[in-house]
Amino acid sequence: MEKPSFTELKELYQKPSLGCGTGYYGKILLPQHTTTHVIKPITNYIPQKPRGFYHDKKGDLRYEDKPTILIKKNKYDFEENYTESEQLLNLNCDCWSCVKCRTHLKNKLFDNAIREVNYHHMANHMILTFPGQNFRSTFTYNESYTILSQEIHKLNRRITYAITKLKEKKAWPYQHEFLYDYGNTLPEYDYAYIRFTRSQNNPTENNPIGYCHDHIGTNYPFNIRWLNEVIQKNNMKIGYTFITENNNFLNYLQRDFLTDEEYVIPLHARHYNTSENVHLNPSQGFLNNDGSIVFSKTANFETIDKNLWQKHNQMLPFEEYIKQFYTVTLTKPQKILSGEYVNGELKKLLPEKKR
Ligand SMILES: [Zn+2]
Numbered sequence: 001m002e003k004p005s006f007t008e009l010k011e012l013y014q015k016p017s018l019g020c021g022t023g024y025y026g027k028i029l030l031p032q033h034t035t036t037h038v039i040k041p042i043t044n045y046i047p048q049k050p051r052g053f054y055h056d057k058k059g060d061l062r063y064e065d066k067p068t069i070l071i072k073k074n075k076y077d078f079e080e081n082y083t084e085s086e087q088l089l090n091l092n093c094d095c096w097s098c099v100k101c102r103t104h105l106k107n108k109l110f111d112n113a114i115r116e117v118n119y120h121h122m123a124n125h126m127i128l129t130f131p132g133q134n135f136r137s138t139f140t141y142n143e144s145y146t147i148l149s150q151e152i153h154k155l156n157r158r159i160t161y162a163i164t165k166l167k168e169k170k171a172w173p174y175q176h177e178f179l180y181d182y183g184n185t186l187p188e189y190d191y192a193y194i195r196f197t198r199s200q201n202n203p204t205e206n207n208p209i210g211y212c213h214d215h216i217g218t219n220y221p222f223n224i225r226w227l228n229e230v231i232q233k234n235n236m237k238i239g240y241t242f243i244t245e246n247n248n249f250l251n252y253l254q255r256d257f258l259t260d261e262e263y264v265i266p267l268h269a270r271h272y273n274t275s276e277n278v279h280l281n282p283s284q285g286f287l288n289n290d291g292s293i294v295f296s297k298t299a300n301f302e303t304i305d306k307n308l309w310q311k312h313n314q315m316l317p318f319e320e321y322i323k324q325f326y327t328v329t330l331t332k333p334q335k336i337l338s339g340e341y342v343n344g345e346l347k348k349l350l351p352e353k354k355r
Helices: 006-013 099-120 133-138 141-167 224-233 249-255 301-312 318-331
Strands: 027-030 033-038 052-055 061-064 078-084 087-090 124-129 193-199 212-218 241-248 272-274 293-295 339-342 345-349
Touching: 027 301, 099 193, 099 249, 124 141, 124 249, 141 193, 141 212, 141 224, 212 249, 241 249, 293 301
Parallel strands: none
Antiparallel strands: 027 087, 027 293, 033 078, 052 061, 124 212, 124 241, 193 212, 193 272, 339 345
């Protein structure tokens, strides 16, 4: 099949998927449940010290090489007891390309990301891009996602390799130190990362529209020189490695994370990736949920009602019976009565004309 152009892909992302939320995917009976909801605003971050050359208080020129990451503790608030009552719902398609489902997925992903970032202290923000002009004239925007993903996978293996070297106190095979602040000493916690794959939507001459870039949050503050050394040595196709000006990952989550147009990525590409110790799945997750029951798209009200009673000794939510009553009544042909109406309400019935 012909790959869609980026413009066509964008159009696809503006529509709901066919059949989403109409019952095409079936129905689900969700029991009463409690969800975790993040209350915003969530963070207070402290701006960084200047980096590069700067003048100190005495007016001497100094060079600051280390980014400073300061996050206030206890800045997250969770509302834990958010209770939803029992509901019978049409299943959604749960696709990122569906405009209806994306809103839900993004919000859930945001909440989960905040929780995990907090838990693993993933304060550091890196942006990795597909390399410049040469590569962009050889590969399509579509290919850039597969290539960058493979290259970052390689980079992750180098990171794991470096961690093993340090843990086993083996000779350090690199010119540069591994981390800022820590140097070649490992932090006391395990490495964790979250990677969000996004598309370029503000094209410049050397940076055309649609190509991918990744926002990565990590709990290890990588030394950018070490990263560049590894990328060059292994000839990886990774364009920039930069630790952004707003080096705080939370800053990205709060500001640009929800920018919808950056979510337009090829259908084969994954929107997020994490290390094994991070749990981010934002999809409804109903199927394995406690007590939820899913019905096929062919199941009608009677089938569902009977099944629940016979197999689960349970009734549908009361509103469903009311809804059913109205649906049945309203689908019967209605006879329009002729008479006098005041504010839509029938006040006086006129006698039917004789034929
Ligand atoms: Zn959908």
